[in-house]
Amino acid sequence: MNKLPEPKQPEKLIDDKGLRIDGRRLDELRPIKLEVGVLDKADGSAYIEQGKNKILAAVYGPREAHPKHIAMPERAVIRCRYHMAPFSVDERKSPAPSRREMELSKVIRESLEPVVLTDLYPRTTIDVFVEVLQSDGGSRCAGITAASLALADAGIPMREMVAACAVGKIQGKLALDLSDAEDKYGEADIPVALVPNAGLVTLLQMDGHLTLSEFEHGFSMALDACKTLHGMQREALKKKYATMKEAPEEREEAEVVA
């Protein structure tokens, strides 16, 4: 059997002009597409494309807790499953939940919990599913961005939507929103999730090495990016209802012509 060659490490992550392998500047986000309400059966859903990432998020609830013993008497329980499809990466990923997926399910849940008004729905659960269809680095952040959009779309009361973005270090320079290759061959990666109005950081992880001043600078870069993303989330959520608003008028015009 022919085995595909391992994707080679790029010679340079930053070229002579200071641009990255995908042509971005260091402080530039990947192209982002957000869509709300893509699944009919879920109570709320969202789809995000961030670079080559393609992620679906679905929310069910608040609904009766099953098994009953997980229910909390005074608030709703949020459950989260982050999962990567077997075809989401170059080499087939086993569909069974891995150690990494369990960790990401936990950190995504914990980044969303502080904003959801869970005490309004005691003894219930809210289920959040994050399904990665195609993975290209920074999928936990894109997952959080999509999941909070899906929560809002489900009509679940929440303080505000959470936006997340990573910052990292490649070839000694700080870079925003790392892609898969930059994450693999770079020196550091920090995913950050922000609740903008409250000024709350609900996710902060780091691997690799950074000096304190590099961290501080990178952190503020990530916060700015989260604010940009938050604006896009709001726009995407409202767009769903704006397009619906126009539809009736169009239909009436068509009938006049006929």
Add this chain to the structure above:
Amino acid sequence: MVLVAEPKQVVAPGELLAEGDHLLGDNAYRLGTKIFSDSIGILEIDGNRVFVVPLKGGYIPRAGDLVAGRIVDIGLSGWSVDIRAPYEAMLPASETPGPRGPRRRDLSTSFDVGDMVLAEILAFDRTRDPLLTVKGPGLGKVASGRVVEISAAKIPRLIGRKGSMISMLKKETDCQITVGQNGVVLVWGKSPDAERVAVEAIYMVEREAHTRGLTDRIRDMISRSKMVEQVAGTQTA
């Protein structure tokens, strides 16, 4: 007191609505001096009160609500009813009309699994499941008519301001319509055609709940489909 967002606009969770000492209504919360929305919905102002009418969301029971639900289980002293809420409702046998005291007869002779019942929520709080009653005029088993299930968040729009939408629907379609607060609507018409027009109108309210001038558009739609039916009727006759 400053209003930051426009009334009647679609607002997202976390969107700034107003600043200052407004009264907090539903789906709004205060952070410092600022008031934010906690849901996707439409901003409404009533005097000094700021609130958001949500566009999405499931049904949360409230005592006094009229709901329609399906019997899912029969116990020793009552029924379990699915009222499309996160909580399963209980309808005790003592809350059915008829003689009091211990009953010998099988509960399934009153309501069987799968039956639709129209009931009122007697009591509900955070700690216990909702309690139903079918004692009262019009309550009990629903044996005929059509069942339309829509999102519970759209029920206020279906009823309209002071019942304007629902009374128009009843008049124009010539159907009897009972609206359950849980999003289950029951329709009884004189003919299947009349029922079909009413059902279509109810779905239209659900789809376009957040648009303006909806009552007039619905009225147009109903009169158009009535005309179509008349034409079709004369052709076959």
